[in-house]
Amino acid sequence: MLVAINEIQEENLAWLTEKSQGPFSCPECKSEVILRKGKVRAHHFAHKPPINCIYGVGESQKHLIVKRQIYEALLNHPNCSRCQLERRLKGVRPDISLYVGDTRVAIEIQKSPIDIDDIYRRTQRYTELDVYLLWILPDDSPLTFFHKGEETDVHRIKEWEKYLHAIYWGRVYYWQRNALVSPYHFDKFETWVEESNWYSEDGDEMSAGGYYRETKSLKVPSTHNELHIADDFQPITRPQWSAKNWTVPNAKLWIDTSQKWW
Numbered sequence: 001m002l003v004a005i006n007e008i009q010e011e012n013l014a015w016l017t018e019k020s021q022g023p024f025s026c027p028e029c030k031s032e033v034i035l036r037k038g039k040v041r042a043h044h045f046a047h048k049p050p051i052n053c054i055y056g057v058g059e060s061q062k063h064l065i066v067k068r069q070i071y072e073a074l075l076n077h078p079n080c081s082r083c084q085l086e087r088r089l090k091g092v093r094p095d096i097s098l099y100v101g102d103t104r105v106a107i108e109i110q111k112s113p114i115d116i117d118d119i120y121r122r123t124q125r126y127t128e129l130d131v132y133l134l135w136i137l138p139d140d141s142p143l144t145f146f147h148k149g150e151e152t153d154v155h156r157i158k159e160w161e162k163y164l165h166a167i168y169w170g171r172v173y174y175w176q177r178n179a180l181v182s183p184y185h186f187d188k189f190e191t192w193v194e195e196s197n198w199y200s201e202d203g204d205e206m207s208a209g210g211y212y213r214e215t216k217s218l219k220v221p222s223t224h225n226e227l228h229i230a231d232d233f234q235p236i237t238r239p240q241w242s243a244k245n246w247t248v249p250n251a252k253l254w255i256d257t258s259q260k261w262w
């Protein structure tokens with residue numbers, strides 16, 4: 001976590017605070033937290049063991065760096081106000097939250113792994129709070145490998161990526177730097193099944209293959225321009241929607257304004 005409370009209930013940002021200003025406590029569970037200011041690692045607060053609080057747990061170094069950079073980039077943006085880290089809202093705690101113009105926006109940076117029930121619950125909760133939600137993945141692009149058979153780069157998609165992709169109408173946002181993200185669309189990936197012919201025991205001529213077959217776990221990513229979180233996004237509300245394996249709740253989303261590029 002990047003924010004902790006001092007003895008007079010002030011919020012302290014880890015990178016602007018010295019150890020001598022402590023002791024510090026967790027805003028959620030009130031137990032003592034330690035300020036960690038390494039030379040290499042991102043400055044942050046950490047619970048003392050044993051840890052019985054989920055707040056701040058599982059945040060990677062990358063997560064902390066992305067959170068701070070987005071926050072600092074939006075803090076002084078002319079169209080943004082009340083930018084805050086780790087704001088305590090009822091039932092959720094966005095990494096970054098702010099107003100863009102008059103619109104309340106929350107940014108969740110993906111902590112991997114996450115189950116889709118948790119994404120569902122948070123999306124629903126932000127919608128109830130009238131906050132428009134943006135999910136960001138901290139990596140700069142989806143991991144791909146070259147598929148020799150089809151001569152293309154493919155990405156092995158995870159369940160929660162598919163789910164985010166469905167929520168945001170076919171795009172997932174990967175962080176680049178400051179308040180810039182790149183949207184990625186995942187196209188279906190098909191492999192050619194060779195045709196084969198043979199004779200059955202009864203002497204009938206048989207054949208199989210000779211068509212493309214979709215491989216559901218592999219996708220072909222395509223990207224578009226870099227987008228600024230405050231300048232290139234808009235609020236939309238989408239109704240509840242169900243597919244075979246999941247339901248997307250009625251959702252208020254902070255989504256980019258680009259036309260489909262795929």
Ligand SMILES: [Zn+2]
Nearest residue numbers: 026028029053
């Ligand atoms: Zn805590």
